[in-house]
Amino acid sequence: MARMDYDIDLQPQFAPLTLIDVGAYAAQHEPWANRTLSQVNDSVVRMGVLHGDFHWHHHEDEDELFLVLEGRLLIDLRDRETVTLEPHQAFMVPRGVEHRTRAPERTVLIMVEPAGVQPTGD
Amino acid sequence: MARMDYDIDLQPQFAPLTLIDVGAYAAQHEPWANRTLSQVNDSVVRMGVLHGDFHWHHHEDEDELFLVLEGRLLIDLRDRETVTLEPHQAFMVPRGVEHRTRAPERTVLIMVEPAGVQPTGD
Numbered sequence: 001m002a003r004m005d006y007d008i009d010l011q012p013q014f015a016p017l018t019l020i021d022v023g024a025y026a027a028q029h030e031p032w033a034n035r036t037l038s039q040v041n042d043s044v045v046r047m048g049v050l051h052g053d054f055h056w057h058h059h060e061d062e063d064e065l066f067l068v069l070e071g072r073l074l075i076d077l078r079d080r081e082t083v084t085l086e087p088h089q090a091f092m093v094p095r096g097v098e099h100r101t102r103a104p105e106r107t108v109l110i111m112v113e114p115a116g117v118q119p120t121g122d
Numbered sequence: 123m124a125r126m127d128y129d130i131d132l133q134p135q136f137a138p139l140t141l142i143d144v145g146a147y148a149a150q151h152e153p154w155a156n157r158t159l160s161q162v163n164d165s166v167v168r169m170g171v172l173h174g175d176f177h178w179h180h181h182e183d184e185d186e187l188f189l190v191l192e193g194r195l196l197i198d199l200r201d202r203e204t205v206t207l208e209p210h211q212a213f214m215v216p217r218g219v220e221h222r223t224r225a226p227e228r229t230v231l232i233m234v235e236p237a238g239v240q241p242t243g244d
Binding site for chain 1 (some may be wrong): 125136138139140141142143144145159160161162163164167177184185186187189191199202205207209210211212213214215216219232234235
């Protein structure tokens with residue numbers, strides 16, 4: 001069954017001007033952790049640890065960018081080919097576009113989206 | 123002498139819903155390339171290729187987040203210890219804080235900042 005939500009923290013976990021060691025921080029987390037690392041102006045930079053399938057969803061008013069650091073992320077889109085992201089590959093899903101992420105292995109990624117967005121979508 | 127500017131492109135180089143292979147794209151660029159990879163809501167995600175010292179500067183109204191993918195980035199701050207970022211380490215410099223980046227080796231990083239910001243600062 002597809003995962004419907006994250007273990008999420010919407011508050012920034014790192015103060016400005018502090019080192020954010022994403023690799024070490026990710027190693028402390030199980031799937032499906034979603035942590036807000038930092039707020040940058042009106043956006044947040046989040047870390048996700050995934051393993052398995054997420055559910056189909058979209059964000060009505062928000063673009064979302066994914067950048068893989070470790071592992072491999074598949075992004076399914078309606079009427080398009082599935083995209084596979086290897087480490088240091090990124091993909092931007094614009095607002096309104098339905099998508100589903102899948103991680104066949106443990107995967108660590110960075111997400112950029114507006115502050116306050118619920119990552120589980122509509 | 124400290125570098126005063128980037129070879130910068132402020133327009134997004136990748137359309138939404140296209141694969142952004144940051145590693146391969148970076149390999150096509152010399153220091154000091156700065157490319158806007160994607161706009162995400164009101165923010166942009168940029169790639170920088172650095173080697174050497176940048177000049178001291180600040181952004182009056184904009185926060186800026188750095189995430190290192192390859193190499194090593196030193197961030198000097200007034201009245202604080204220099205921060206060293208290894209791959210997959212990040213650091214957020216809030217608006218108004220003067221900083222200087224230095225890359226003793228070829229370094230590839232991701233920057234998150236508001237759309238329209240001139241990365242050379244004030």
